[in-house]
Amino acid sequence: MTSTEGQTAPPRTDFAPRSTDQPVRLVILDEDPILRAGIRAILDSYAQIEIVADFGSARQASSRALQTRTDVLLVGGDCLKDGAGTALHDQVTTGRRPAVVTLLQPDDAVALRKAVKYAVRGFVDRNTSQRDLGTAVLEAHGGRTYLSASIAEVLVAWMADGIRREHLSLPQVEDVLTERELEVLEALGHGITNTAIAHRLHVQEATVRSHVYHILTKLNLRTRTEAVLLGHSYANRRPALRPPS
16 A cells, blocks of 8 residues: 555545554654654653554564554654655554554645545644644544644645646535535534444444445545545535645
8 A cells, every 4th residue: 555656546445433442552653763752752641542662764663563453653754755654554464554643744745745645544733743643643543534723724725726636616516416425525524433424414334434435436536534624625615626636
């Protein structure tokens, strides 16, 4: 599933909420040792999070460490851009593939595009990491998408500017989707999980997954994150365009 420039984006994955009975097992990947130490200092205060290991590069990650259960992989923006984060993700051999959270600057367009294409679950602004980081890890582990406010503004602005995509207005979205799919799209925009959507709409979770699949297919979206961004615009009735490619 490694996603580098010029390669096809990974297949869409619909994450289900995971059990929170045990601590969230986290692996950190960032080339800056000072930043890794800072991340540890922030997350050590969370009893729900257990830091399994941290690495300065994917090569440093031994197969032994990656054969333990890893729930969330926290990747620095530079490691995400050069493919190291996705390479490390693919080396995890025990249990389900981890959700990915990335720590980056909102104005780093290359890293943001890479994160959207790769279906990253948590987007954290380095400048607000002390406030946002723990929440992002827990939300990603729970199957939800988390965006720092500054990053959400950038991504929605990309949509509004129509970066490298054709215009897609809200009336066009309403013409393409069924009434139930619009309800699911709006719920996605509020960051609601499939389980919660199923409970709200009084349907089976499998039905919600089917609706999400049809939303992505009909609107030509690659990832759930793109659907969340479009759903956010739809829920707030803002002019909406497809996310950047």
